[in-house]
Amino acid sequence: MHLSFYKDFAYSIAITIVYLINFLAVLNLLFREKRKTETTIAWVMILIILPAAGCILYLVVGRGIPKDNMFKIKEAEDKIIKKNILDTQVRLEYDHELDSNIVEHRDMIYALANSNDANFTTNNDVDIYSECNSFFDSLLEELKNAKQYINIQFYIFKDDEIGNKIIDILINKVKEGVEVRLLYDEVGSRLFTDKSVLKLKNAGVKVGAFFPSFLKIINFNLNYRNHRKIVVIDGNVGFIGGNNIGDEYLGKDPRFGNWRDTHLRLTGDCVRDLNIRFILDWRYTTKEDLDLNKYFNETCYTSNSNSNPNKDIGIQIVSSGPDITDLDEIKYGYIKMIQKAKRYVYIQSPYFILDQTLTDTLKIACLSGVDVRIMIPSKPDHPFVYWASCSYAGELLKFGAKLYTYDEGSFLHAKTIVMDDSICSVGTANMDIRSFELNFEVNAFIYSSEIAKKQRLIFANDILNSKEITAEIYNSRSTYMRFKESISRLLSPVL
Template identity: 75%
Template sequence: MLSFLQESAYEIAATSIYIINFAIILNLIFREKRSIETIVAWTAVLTTLPAVGIVIFMLFGRGIAKNNMFKIKEQEDKIIKASISQSKDRLKYSSMIDQNLKDNIDMIDALTNSNNAHYTNNNSVDIYDKSIDFFDSLLEELKNAQQYINIQFYIFKDDDIGNKIIDILIEKAKSGVEVRLLYDAVGSRLLSEKTLVKLKKNGVKTGSFFPSLLKIVNFNLNYRNHRKIVVIDGNVAFVGGNNVGDEYLGKNPRFGEWRDTHLKLTGDCVVDLNIRFILDWRYTTKENLDLAKYFDECQTPNISFNKSSNNIGIQIVSSGPDITELDEIKYGYIKMIQKARKYIYIQSPYLILDRTLIDSLKIACLSGVDVRIMIPSKPDHPFVYWASCSYAGELLKFGAKVYTYGDDAFLHAKTIVIDDKICSIGTANMDIRSFELNFEVNAFIYSEEVSKKQRTIFENDITNSNEITIDSYNSRPRSIKIKESISRLLSPLL
């Protein structure tokens, strides 16, 4: 009798699991707007690992509400659209005079229409290709803050560099400066409660994006705020690949030298980065900050033609999984690839491409464009690394050149530059996760001067890299081929 009951319970449990799996698969196919590759990958996981698959899906595959989480009030929407409309009117006139604008007006329009990405050109840009230079500049600018500091990182640790920043934030808060620190709950899981209490006690406001339940269970584990934004007094801003942790200064023996790229920006583009921060902050903390106040920090942007380092065109573009119809940063990358006539140089720690991107790069190669891609020489996530190698190998067959950076180093920079004309630097990797699952932000920069600097940085990095040739790739061991094949199959989920 007991055996019969056990068999019945097992049958009921097994049947329930298969019914749940089938329901999830139907939901993926008919209700959620996901890529075919992602649906096929999840279907494979759910059918081959029925019980485990449900757990994996609930942790990593569950969707979020597909509406704009970062809502803009009607009054603010009018201000933003009016500002964009004025910029468009100026651009139409200016593009008849300025050749650089004329060459890039299609790209500017594409990002404006897909993301309300405001174009400004009274900006200056500093590129930091060494993390120590970025942190030195950040610490100095934080010390100079007089009115407010808005600071946001995916990873924020209270280690040596983290505590240096924390000490300044506390000192500034005590002196009357408004200080807000926004961090991702999963990325910053090592940020201690003791430190958070100390920050709050000393007047620093903090916010945790998609917080975990009891710091153990996170039902939005798959959707992370990967943005890194600092805005100080509305005068200066930072955006790029570095997080806050000692490993970014090369102090973790596992990674060795940490190679990253970060920007310091001044000009009207600072307002656009500040708006991105404020929208994230309002969603996370429910503090009712007024965007209109921060628009008042600058006058209506002017479009001028002075070819100086203080006259650089920039669009701040953000993307996230809350808007299903658009992958705004990916669209920007694709547009750059399509526009390239001479060269495309890409740096990314992860290279996991959907069909559109890989076909665009193949077409560029076949068109005679010099396509060069740089990825790390060592993995931080093994499956992601082997999947990246697989996509790199596919592009090698079409004439792309692929490099792995350093022997005892980790490349974390997220950059793309074309033809000494346009470059994009920010938080988005060249991978499906960044395009579809993470909340990201990039600066798209229209400047011969800045693009040449980024090209030079890339070329200098080549001297510290090893080239993967088609012969060396084809002669890789069978064990690596198996790792690549399995990882590529799972790549839409990585």
């Protein structure tokens, strides 16, 4: 009887603690954290309907993070950024030799410059890789050619076959006197072994883990991931896009088959802006105090690579993350592109979960006669996210959008949007709420008819390997699929 009493007492205490935590969590969501209404409602529902599971979920993935001055800008960087923005304003106002395509989109350039301090540069060239093998071949070659420094950052870094190739190159470059920094996300790179990390550090490579886990198993910032993929070599060459470092990106994982992604190789002045983003992330993670003169003096950004002379391509490097509560900078860029479209908007994303603003923007584009086409994978890597994506994409069919699911033997991971043979964006941000609100992301917005046409042709070629999901096909889906979509959509703000 005494044992039963103590069990009941312990149970009552546990329940009381759960409800107390949930009550405090709800108060925190409603009055302290400035989250989107949909996200707040979703979390409140989870905490009320599933008190025990909701309590655990909220403690693990639902808490906010400190947002004030997370990536502190020092005086030296502030001078660089202010000079860049001033140069952007002067160039847009007084440069009468700007390409007509750039002049037409001054409003968008200003919007991203004002919301994100996104410097606009024109002395750039771009190579688009729609084949992962081509990207990795180029990356390996440029890493081998490094003379001064390598700054490399990936959400996922594995020490498998391709990962070890890169590790060996990084170690060899250190032996040659090249300064090497490797930054990875702790959760995304959970399969990156301590043995390889130690090997890199012992060789002289500087290594940092973003939001590290406690004892490798507990991560108090599990819900906030650094999803950026950045490589800067000698200040001359930069890489940005969707690929991570892992054999599956080379099509060697039978679960996914061929991996379809898009990555960019950049040269020119935009590489400086990409490097600033890396250094801000690096310093927050490692607290290393870098000598910025070494990385941002003008002579560091003269092209000495094997590439052709830079063309006159306009680029803005735009980053976003949960450290800034009032702005969703990359999402604003996507919305602005859709709003400006007169002829077409083509979107590729492995995850397609929209808030009301983006949903309405795409609906208005469809109703305005814009050819809106959306391409998502044909199979899920995260089932709930995939079912929610199907729901949001399917909703747009009745407004005239066209929906494609990419090759059943492949996985589409590209994050691209292109409009009117005029502007395209390629980077790390998916078309989903998580990328806009919870992940740290970076995209290149490119103002070039030449590059936009290339991206349109890539999309058109991908259609040949895709299945079009018409309104009739979508409406004939099973009751079970409708149920899965409904539940997933309800949870979509927290997926």
